[in-house]
Amino acid sequence: QKEVEQNSGPLSVPEGAIASLNCTYSDRGSQSFFWYRQYSGKSPELIMFIYSNGDKEDGRFTAQLNKASQYVSLLIRDSQPSDSATYLCAVFGNQFYFGTGTSLTVIP
Amino acid sequence: NAGVMQNPRHLVRRRGQEARLRCSPMKGHSHVYWYRQLPEEGLKFMVYLQKENIIDESGMPKERFSAEFPKEGPSILRIQQVVRGDSAAYFCASSPFPQGVLYQETQYFGPGTRLLVL
Numbered sequence: 001q002k003e004v005e006q007n008s009g010p011l012s013v014p015e016g017a018i019a020s021l022n023c024t025y026s027d028r029g030s031q032s033f034f035w036y037r038q039y040s041g042k043s044p045e046l047i048m049f050i051y052s053n054g055d056k057e058d059g060r061f062t063a064q065l066n067k068a069s070q071y072v073s074l075l076i077r078d079s080q081p082s083d084s085a086t087y088l089c090a091v092f093g094n095q096f097y098f099g100t101g102t103s104l105t106v107i108p
Numbered sequence: 109n110a111g112v113m114q115n116p117r118h119l120v121r122r123r124g125q126e127a128r129l130r131c132s133p134m135k136g137h138s139h140v141y142w143y144r145q146l147p148e149e150g151l152k153f154m155v156y157l158q159k160e161n162i163i164d165e166s167g168m169p170k171e172r173f174s175a176e177f178p179k180e181g182p183s184i185l186r187i188q189q190v191v192r193g194d195s196a197a198y199f200c201a202s203s204p205f206p207q208g209v210l211y212q213e214t215q216y217f218g219p220g221t222r223l224l225v226l
Contacts, residue, residue, distance in 0.1 A: 100150040
């Protein structure tokens with residue numbers, strides 16, 4: 001079982017819609033959770049981090065964490081074509097583990 | 109404030125040659141991480157270094173790979189006798205805080221070095 005699992009997609013949403021990206025992790029002792037955005041051929045760029053159960057909002061982005069279910073998600077409201085990228089979920093317990101990423105395409 | 113810098117951005121090597129990848133962390137950051145990203149795969153942790161110390165190299169292949177972060181100068185990831193399977197993007201990330209400091213684990217990534225082994 002992989003430490004961090006994501007649906008590879010591709011996920012397509014129309015412009016203006018809500019994009020929902022999901023991630024599960026295996027280490028129940030994980031403490032910190034991150035979402036990175038990676039454009040093709042570029043480096044990962046930190047979007048959000050979350051440590052506590054519940055929701056954390058930053059602009060159009062909302063991260064949701066449920067430690068009991070070992071589940072973390074990222075919602076992107078009012079999706080824009082510029083949001084088209086691969087979104088990486090990262091989890092830190094005693095080491096960083098990254099998911100393989102979910103490819104998102106926002107259709108104009 | 110310059111971000112994490114890596115060079116070269118692209119590196120082509122023939123099988124059996126050595127590849128040397130460099131990473132300069134963000135100003136004020138003394139913690140460096142190296143990751144490898146293969147096509148269709150996620151980022152894989154390789155090694156975590158502080159100045160003059162290797163803290164965690166559990167993700168490093170046992171042979172041909174080595175890393176250092178000297179007191180002066182950039183961190184270097186060295187791959188000896190490269191093989192085609194080493195072709196990948198190698199990313200460096202830096203942090204101002206030690207790994208394991210709760211709620212301070214955020215890392216900032218460099219642009220990566222794309223290694224192609226012919």
